[in-house]
Amino acid sequence: MRYELYYWSEIQGRGEYVRLALEAAGADYVDVAREKGGEAKLMKLMGSGTTPSFAPPYLKAGKLMIGQTANILLYLGEKEGLAPKTEAGRLWTHQLQLTIADFVVEIHDTHHPVASGLYYEDQKPEAKRRSEDFLEHRAPKYLGYFEAVAKANKPGKGKALVGARLSYADLSLFQIVEGLRYAFPKATAKLEKRVPRVVAIRDSVAALPRIRAYLESPRRIPFNEMGIFRHYPELDSK
Amino acid sequence: MRYELYYWSEIQGRGEYVRLALEAAGADYVDVAREKGGEAKLMKLMGSGTTPSFAPPYLKAGKLMIGQTANILLYLGEKEGLAPKTEAGRLWTHQLQLTIADFVVEIHDTHHPVASGLYYEDQKPEAKRRSEDFLEHRAPKYLGYFEAVAKANKPGKGKALVGARLSYADLSLFQIVEGLRYAFPKATAKLEKRVPRVVAIRDSVAALPRIRAYLESPRRIPFNEMGIFRHYPELDSK
Numbered sequence: 001m002r003y004e005l006y007y008w009s010e011i012q013g014r015g016e017y018v019r020l021a022l023e024a025a026g027a028d029y030v031d032v033a034r035e036k037g038g039e040a041k042l043m044k045l046m047g048s049g050t051t052p053s054f055a056p057p058y059l060k061a062g063k064l065m066i067g068q069t070a071n072i073l074l075y076l077g078e079k080e081g082l083a084p085k086t087e088a089g090r091l092w093t094h095q096l097q098l099t100i101a102d103f104v105v106e107i108h109d110t111h112h113p114v115a116s117g118l119y120y121e122d123q124k125p126e127a128k129r130r131s132e133d134f135l136e137h138r139a140p141k142y143l144g145y146f147e148a149v150a151k152a153n154k155p156g157k158g159k160a161l162v163g164a165r166l167s168y169a170d171l172s173l174f175q176i177v178e179g180l181r182y183a184f185p186k187a188t189a190k191l192e193k194r195v196p197r198v199v200a201i202r203d204s205v206a207a208l209p210r211i212r213a214y215l216e217s218p219r220r221i222p223f224n225e226m227g228i229f230r231h232y233p234e235l236d237s238k
Numbered sequence: 239m240r241y242e243l244y245y246w247s248e249i250q251g252r253g254e255y256v257r258l259a260l261e262a263a264g265a266d267y268v269d270v271a272r273e274k275g276g277e278a279k280l281m282k283l284m285g286s287g288t289t290p291s292f293a294p295p296y297l298k299a300g301k302l303m304i305g306q307t308a309n310i311l312l313y314l315g316e317k318e319g320l321a322p323k324t325e326a327g328r329l330w331t332h333q334l335q336l337t338i339a340d341f342v343v344e345i346h347d348t349h350h351p352v353a354s355g356l357y358y359e360d361q362k363p364e365a366k367r368r369s370e371d372f373l374e375h376r377a378p379k380y381l382g383y384f385e386a387v388a389k390a391n392k393p394g395k396g397k398a399l400v401g402a403r404l405s406y407a408d409l410s411l412f413q414i415v416e417g418l419r420y421a422f423p424k425a426t427a428k429l430e431k432r433v434p435r436v437v438a439i440r441d442s443v444a445a446l447p448r449i450r451a452y453l454e455s456p457r458r459i460p461f462n463e464m465g466i467f468r469h470y471p472e473l474d475s476k
Binding site: 051053054064071091094115116133149152 | 289364367375376
């Protein structure tokens with residue numbers, strides 16, 4: 001089966017967590033909006049059918065149309081072997097992914113604390129305040145949580161969040177670290193010293209042959225100032 | 239099996255979506271933090287074990303400890319008959335719940351756009367800006383989405399989001415309407431005129447005997463200004 005991923009063509013955004021899962025699994029997929037005429041198809045299909053999505057990404061898998069990033073990963077985790085097969089393991093991996101999703105919202109809101117529909121330039125003072133709080137309190141809290149999870153997961157030997165094998169939660173944590181490095185290079189360099197296991201998971205994922213090939217390919221869209229992780233130097237720590 | 243729900247004792251918050259599901263199912267459960275010594279137990283268990291939670295709510299179900307509201311509902315939906323049994327139906331219900339979760343974040347951030355750790359009083363101008371955008375753009379978009387979903391769901395006859403029967407997503411949508419009425423009474427009165435099916439689902443849920451009994455009981459914590467839905471008149475529309 002060839003999966004069809006529907007997500008914006010010019011950003012990593014929330015679609016990237018799905019792209020990383022499809023790439024790590026070696027799955028056959030098409031990134032629809034990046035094909036000719038694909039953006040129109042994305043907009044047309046989003047609100048249609050019996051399971052319309054509120055927003056991209058959504059995934060067509062045979063007859064299923066699945067929306068919400070974490071929901072897509074729940075599905076792919078089972079079908080593509082990117083999560084444990086036990087009920088407890090599936091729920092735990094999903095719980096971690098939902099916590100990553102919460103983290104992603106807070107990262108996005110560092111540059112858009114007032115309204116996602118306004119430009120960054122229209123909310124710069126608010127963004128500065130929110131970013132300071134984010135870097136001082138929220139980012140350390142989230143990263144510290146994942147560090148503790150990795151530490152407690154003995155089978156992972158500090159290189160996986162869940163069990164001994166790679167899961168989609170590890171792929172998503174990789175993306176978080178990459179994104180934070182891009183958006184807040186100074187603050188992230190300091191934060192990383194406190195979370196060696198999180199960095200080790202990032203390194204393990206980056207070294208996976210399929211992921212390495214993906215990152216070097218044109219399929220990986222570079223970070224930019226339209227996505228979730230944006231580099232505005234004035235929001236970084238000094 | 240007696241479930242143990244762990245959530246803050248003085249607010250509805252995110253725990254309320256779980257409470258509503260447990261109540262609608264007639265499940266045997268204890269709201270741990272509301273028992274004597276329960277808050278200490280909540281804090282102690284949260285970070286312990288092999289599946290620690292980043293934040294409440296979390297649910298103890300036999301040997302499982304499940305965190306993240308939508309994840310708990312995914313589990314209860316299956317065990318307590320609050321979601322379809324098919325794969326497609328389960329994923330769709332979960333997708334709706336995750337969209338409700340996104341909505342909840344945006345509702346919370348109307349009064350806390352800068353930092354969840356600061357008081358509302360420390361971010362009032364920002365809260366005013368964010369609330370205006372929320373009431374003008376975001377709330378209509380979310381409610382309109384759920385209205386369209388209810389409309390497209392023919393088996394639900396305008397009284398259910400998924401299929402012909404009640405699901406946990408309907409319970410959560412009930413809570414959203416109740417909360418918006420409390421937080422933004424003027425704006426919500428106007429918004430409701432555009433989403434009759436959403437209001438009908440709210441009414442259907444409110445009329446369920448178990449839910450009605452719950453709402454009249456002391457188990458239902460009243461809305462207040464510590465929770466997600468807060469009534470600050472200055473944030474409502476005129």
